[in-house]
Every structure is written in C-alpha cells, then in structure tokens.
Amino acid sequence: xxxxxxxxxxxxxxxxxxxxxxxxxxxxxxxxxxxxxxxxxxxxxxxxxxxxxxxxxxxxxxxxxxxxxxxxxxxxxxxxxxxxxxxxxxxxxxxxxxxxxxxxxxxxxxxxxxxxxxxxxxxxxxxxxxxxxxxxxxxxxx
Amino acid sequence: xxxxxxxxxxxxxxxxxxxxxxxxxxxxxxxxxxxxxxxxxxxxxxxxxxxxxxxxxxxxxxxxxxxxxxxxxxxxxxxxxxxxxxxxxxxxxxxxxxxxxxxxxxxxxxxxxxxxxxxxxxxxxxxxxxxxxxxxxxxxxx
Amino acid sequence: xxxxxxxxxxxxxxxxxxxxxxxxxxxxxxxxxxxxxxxxxxxxxxxxxxxxxxxxxxxxxxxxxxxxxxxxxxxxxxxxxxxxxxxxxxxxxxxxxxxxxxxxxxxxxxxxxxxxxxxxxxxxxxxxxxxxxxxxxxxxxx
Amino acid sequence: xxxxxxxxxxxxxxxxxxxxxxxxxxxxxxxxxxxxxxxxxxxxxxxxxxxxxxxxxxxxxxxxxxxxxxxxxxxxxxxxxxxxxxxxxxxxxxxxxxxxxxxxxxxxxxxxxxxxxxxxxxxxxxxxxxxxxxxxxxxxxx
Numbered sequence: 060x061x062x063x064x065x066x067x068x069x070x071x072x073x074x075x076x077x078x079x080x081x082x083x084x085x086x087x088x089x090x091x092x093x094x095x096x097x098x099x100x101x102x103x104x105x106x107x108x109x110x111x112x113x114x115x116x117x118x119x120x121x122x123x124x125x126x127x128x129x130x131x132x133x134x135x136x137x138x139x140x141x142x143x144x145x146x147x148x149x150x151x152x153x154x155x156x157x158x159x160x161x162x163x164x165x166x167x168x169x170x171x172x173x174x175x176x177x178x179x180x181x182x183x184x185x186x187x188x189x190x191x192x193x194x195x196x197x198x199x200x201x
Numbered sequence: 202x203x204x205x206x207x208x209x210x211x212x213x214x215x216x217x218x219x220x221x222x223x224x225x226x227x228x229x230x231x232x233x234x235x236x237x238x239x240x241x242x243x244x245x246x247x248x249x250x251x252x253x254x255x256x257x258x259x260x261x262x263x264x265x266x267x268x269x270x271x272x273x274x275x276x277x278x279x280x281x282x283x284x285x286x287x288x289x290x291x292x293x294x295x296x297x298x299x300x301x302x303x304x305x306x307x308x309x310x311x312x313x314x315x316x317x318x319x320x321x322x323x324x325x326x327x328x329x330x331x332x333x334x335x336x337x338x339x340x341x342x343x
Numbered sequence: 344x345x346x347x348x349x350x351x352x353x354x355x356x357x358x359x360x361x362x363x364x365x366x367x368x369x370x371x372x373x374x375x376x377x378x379x380x381x382x383x384x385x386x387x388x389x390x391x392x393x394x395x396x397x398x399x400x401x402x403x404x405x406x407x408x409x410x411x412x413x414x415x416x417x418x419x420x421x422x423x424x425x426x427x428x429x430x431x432x433x434x435x436x437x438x439x440x441x442x443x444x445x446x447x448x449x450x451x452x453x454x455x456x457x458x459x460x461x462x463x464x465x466x467x468x469x470x471x472x473x474x475x476x477x478x479x480x481x482x483x484x485x
Numbered sequence: 486x487x488x489x490x491x492x493x494x495x496x497x498x499x500x501x502x503x504x505x506x507x508x509x510x511x512x513x514x515x516x517x518x519x520x521x522x523x524x525x526x527x528x529x530x531x532x533x534x535x536x537x538x539x540x541x542x543x544x545x546x547x548x549x550x551x552x553x554x555x556x557x558x559x560x561x562x563x564x565x566x567x568x569x570x571x572x573x574x575x576x577x578x579x580x581x582x583x584x585x586x587x588x589x590x591x592x593x594x595x596x597x598x599x600x601x602x603x604x605x606x607x608x609x610x611x612x613x614x615x616x617x618x619x620x621x622x623x624x625x626x627x
Contacts, residue, residue: 066492069518069528070363070511074356080256081226081354085496088223092495092554102495102554114222117261124321128518128528179266208350211376211386212369212507214500221496227354234353234412244353244412270376270386364540365514368507398506401545408605463550 060200063093063133067125078125083159084117087149090133091163094147098194110188112145112165113179120160125153137198142183143167145195202342205235205275209267220267225301226259229291232275233305236289240336252330254287254307255321262302267295279340284325285309287337344484347377347417351409362409367443368401371433374417375447378431382478394472396429396449397463404444409437421482426467427451429479486626489519489559493551504551509585510543513575516559517589520573524620536614538571538591539605546586551579563624568609569593571621 065086073079092102105111125131132152139146144166151159168179169187185192207228215221234244247253267273274294281288286308293301310321311329327334349370357363376386389395409415416436423430428450435443452463453471469476491512499505518528531537551557558578565572570592577585594605595613611618 066515068511069358069514070365072358074353074358074360076358079354080259081223081230084223084226085494088495089492113263115263117222117263119259119261121255121257121259208373210369211372211500212505216495216498216500216502218500223496227352230353231350364543365507365510368510372507397547399547401506401547403543403545405539405541405543 061090061094061097061135063090063135065089065131065133067128067131069128072126076126080119080121083119083151083161086131086133086151087117087135087161087163090135090149091147094135094198098198100191100194105191108188109170110184110191111168111170111179113168114163114165116162116164118162122160123156123158125158127153129153131158136200137195138162138200140195140199142185142192143181203232203236203239203277205232205277207231207273207275209270209273211270214268218268222261222263225261225293225303228273228275228293229259229277229303229305232277232291233289236277236340240340242333242336247333250330251312252326252333253310253312253321255310256305256307258304258306260304264302265298265300267300269295271295273300278342279337280304280342282337282341284327284334285323344418344420345374345378345381347374347419349373349415349417351412351415353412356410360410364403364405367403367435367445370415370417370435371401371419371445371447374419374433375431378419378482382482384475384478392472393454394468394475395452395454395463397452398447398449400446400448402446406444407440407442409442411437413437415442420484421479422446422484424479424483426469426476427465486560486562487516487520487523489516489561491515491557491559493554493557495554498552502552506545506547509545509577509587512557512559512577513543513561513587513589516561516575517573520561520624524624526617526620534614535596536610536617537594537596537605539594540589540591542588542590544588548586549582549584551584553579555579557584562626563621564588564626566621566625568611568618569607
C-alpha cells in the first residue's frame with residue numbers, strides 16, 4: 060500500500076460547495092502515479108518505454124460528502140496483477156475518515172507504430188518488462 | 202431514453218491528446234440534468250424543493266479512446282426506480298460508435314435544516330413528490 | 344467577427360454557484376478554435392503544419408457574475424494581425440448582456456525538431472503560410 | 486509576500502502535454518487563499534462575515550511553457566490596497582525559474598440580503614472590517 064497526500068483545491072468544489080464527483084478520478088490518477096513512482100518505475104519511465112496501463116473500468120463509491128478545504132489522503136493498493144491486467148484499490152480519507160472507495164481495472168498495453176499510426180497492443184507485462192513486473196508483484200496485498 | 206448532444210472541449214483532452222477519463226462523469230451529469238429537464242422536473246425545480254438524488258456509485262466502462270474534437274451523444278436510460286433509489290445508464294457515442302458505458306446509482310434525499318445545519322435525509326420519493334415520481338416512472342425501460 | 348455558442352456545464356460553476364473565473368479562458372479557447380475553423384484553417388490544419396499561435400498574454404475582465412445554466416455566446420474579433428503576432432478580442436454574452444470581455448495576445452511560432460527536441464521558433468506568418476495569413480487579414484475589424 | 490507550493494496534477498496538462506493556460510487562475514486562487522490564511526483572516530472567516538473580494542480583472546502573462554510534473558511555487562504580493570479595492574501580484578516559479586506572472590484586481594464587497602435576494606454591495610473595508618484591513622496593510626510591499 061502507498062499513501063498519497065493531496066491538497067484539495069477550491070476549484071474541486073461543485074456549485075453546492077462539496078467536492079465535485081468528477082474530481083475523485085483526478086485524485087486517484089495522482090495516487091496511481093505516486094504508486095508507480097514509489098516502486099521505482101514512474102509514469103515518465105513507462106511513457107519512454109511505450110508502456111500504458113490503459114484503464115477500462117473505474118468503479119467509484121461515494122461514502123460521504125466533502126465540504127472542507129484541506130488535505131485528503133489516498134491509500135492505494137494493488138488488488139490484482141498478472142501479465143495482462145491489473146486492478147488497483149483506492150481509499151480516500153479526510154480527517155482519518157473514509158469518504159470514498161474506488162477500484163480501477165487496467166490492461167497492460169504497448170504503443171506500437173504501424174503504417175505511421177500509433178496503436179495500443181495488449182501485452183504480457185511479465186515478458187515485456189520483467190523488472191517492472193517484479194516490482195509490482197512485491198506490492199501485492201496478502 | 203433521452204439523447205443529449207455535448208460539444209467536446211479542447212480542455213477535455215489529457216496530455217496524450219485523448220479525452221481525459223475524468224471528463225465522462227462531467228458529461229453524464231449534463232446528460233442527467235437534460236433527462237430531468239425533458240421529463241418536466243428540472244434540476245432547478247429539484248433544488249427549490251430540496252430534492253437531491255445523491256450519487257453513491259458510478260461505474261465507468263471505457264470502451265474506446267476518443268481523440269477528436271467534435272460532438273458526443275449520450276443516451277440516458279432509467280434502469281431502476283423505486284421510492285428510495287434510482288439507477289441510470291449512459292451510453293456515450295461518437296460518430297455513432299459507443300466509446301463509453303456507465304451506470305450511476307442514486308439515493309433520493311431531501312435537505313432539511315436541523316439546529317441550523319443542513320442535512321440530507323433519505324426519503325421515499327413516491328410519497329414526498331408523487332408527480333415527479335410518476336414522470337420518472339413513465340421513463341422506465343421495458 | 345465570429346459568434347460561437349457554448350453550453351454552460353454544471354461543472355463550470357464554483358462553490359458559490361457562479362461560473363468559476365478560470366472557465367472563461369476555456370470558453371475563449373473554444374471560440375478561438377471556432378474562429379480558425381470558420382476561416383478555413385482549423386486548429387487540426389495548423390497542428391499538421393506545426394503552426395502554433397502561442398498565447399503570451401490573456402487579459403480578463405469580469406463584468407457580471409453568471410449563475411444560471413444555459414448557453415453563452417462568445418463574439419470573437421481579430422484586433423491586430425501582422426506577420427509576427429495577433430491579438431483577439433472576446434465578448435461573452437448571456438441573455439444578450441455582456442458578462443465578460445477579454446483579449447488574448449499571440450506570437451506566431453512553428454515547431455521545429457532540433458537535435459531530437461521540439462522547439463517553438465518565432466516565425467513570420469505572412470511568409471510561412473501566406474494563404475492562412477490572407478484568410479486572417481480578411482477578418483480584420485475596421 | 487507569501488509563498489505557496491502547489492503540486493502540479495496530470496489533469497493540469499493540455500493535449501500537447503504542457504500545463505493548460507486556464508490552470509494558472511486556479512493556482513493563483515489557491516495562492517490567494519493561502520495569502521489570506523497566513524495573515525489570519527482566512528477565506529472561511531471572510532465567508533462568514535459576507536466579505537467577498539470580487540475579482541474584476543485578471544491579467545495573465547505566459548513566460549514559458551511548463552511540461553513537467555512536479556511542484557510550482559507561487560509568490561503572492563499585495564500591490565495595492567485601499568478601502569474599496571485591492572491588487573495582488575503573482576509570480577509562478579518552476580525549478581526557481583519564473584514561468585508566469587499575473588495580477589488580479591478586486592473590489593471589496595459585502596453580501597447583503599435584500600427582498601430575499603443576495604446582492605453584492607461595494608464597501609469600504611477599512612470601515613467595515615478595520616482589523617482585517619490592518620492585517621492586509623502590514624503586507625503592503627515597499
């Protein structure tokens with residue numbers, strides 16, 4: 060599990076003065092990037108290698124409205140990993156209380172140039188990038 | 202089913218030039234408001250009565266990346282309705298091809314003032330607002 | 344002058360229920376793209392040629408708060424054009440009343456690859472792209 | 486002068502992979518709130534008193550494109566203060582280099598209820614809130 064602290068921005072609020080529901084995916088993206096950075100294979104490294112964990116599903120559970128400026132903590136867990144896919148779990152806490160729980164499901168892909176076009180091709184991460192895969196494995200929750 | 206046309210904004214794109222995954226919830230909110238307006242009980246009417254269909258779950262399925270400026274169409278369906286809750290389904294089309302499918306789950310609540318604070322209380326919509334409830338019923342898919 | 348109609352999104356509002364001040368630049372970007380499309384040299388054409396009217400200044404005047412869902416109209420005028428630079432003026436209307444006036448100042452640049460890096464170089468648009476320049480000229484306000 | 490550190494979010498980037506020009510106003514709002522908090526009269530205090538420094542102009546100067554994830558520092562200065570108005574200056578630094586300079590101009594207003602409607606009325610801050618005004622005065626740059 061990794062823990063990421065995120066400063067709430069005033070722009071994150073909706074017209075009712077609570078954090079807009081579309082902001083949580085933005086926060087989880089920050090948490091995901093932090094997760095990859097902490098295991099030593101940051102987003103920029105993945106970009107250079109053409110590796111892209113394409114998100115195909117995001118399931119968001121709104122537990123409580125958030126109506127204060129301050130800082131949230133996102134706890135990110137690796138829930139599932141194999142060569143073809145990955146599932147991450149997120150718990151968003153404010154004042155130590157959970158306000159949101161989510162899961163994102165990703166397919167490992169690699170960008171390839173074909174006839175001048177960029178395409179995403181599904182890959183087996185354990186074969187393409189065994190060191191990155193091993194670092195991920197070590198993060199698996201029991 | 203209602204159909205809502207939404208102009209993609211350049212700001213909707215991410216750093217890779219595809220629509221950012223956090224934009225779909227914003228589009229579905231537009232589609233949801235349009236749905237309520239078409240059945241004659243717009244968001245502003247709900248606001249005045251203190252009625253709030255609080256979203257507790259949003260399940261997002263990314264079918265295809267969207268990398269062009271243009272217009273998307275969101276088809277909104279009422280999947281489930283009873284006095285306490287509602288489920289809506291969304292299909293987002295670009296060039297007549299589905300690029301995203303989602304479902305949102307809502308609890309019917311009413312804002313009440315108590316000791317000076319605003320609280321959301323779960324209600325039975327059919328008892329509190331029978332006309333609005335009937336208009337919703339008529340939208341149920343077979 | 345070109346006129347662009349933009350649907351206000353619920354997400355455009357701030358915590359007080361008025362359009363957030365950072366939304367106007369997003370709307371003017373939409374209006375600017377529309378301006379270029381109408382004169383026959385759309386943003387995508389510019390992108391392919393590597394032409395980029397880099398914005399160096401944006402001056403925003405907030406005339407009245409906007410607190411309703413609906414549609415705004417942005418009127419875009421070419422205030423200044425020469426080979427090296429361009430100034431655009433924007434008037435944002437709601438219900439036929441001006442709510443915002445702005446000006447953006449741009450330098451004409453071209454992206455060039457040098458030693459593997461992409462750099463923006465200032466250009467003379469009239470020499471690099473005379474047809475695009477002529478189409479712009481025709482939009483000059485008297 | 487106050488200094489505010491802001492984490493860049495991946496969502497802050499545009500389709501070209503540089504920070505979108507509409508993000509700077511969002512950052513300056515964060516810096517402005519931090520400025521008020523440091524002098525002991527935070528945004529929430531102002532809200533409770535109905536005090537609102539309504540922004541009427543924002544002048545944005547884009548000095549250099551920002552294409553890295555990381556942290557920016559915004560230095561906020563009080564450039565002008567009298568009972569009726571205020572001007573703030575912002576310098577945004579990345580890696581100690583200035584990337585953006587801006588000024589915002591504000592009118593001091595108070596929200597008043599009249600015939601059930603909320604209106605903003607221009608006020609003299611030194612008369613309405615002398616302690617807040619004095620705390621601001623002390624921040625004036627020489």
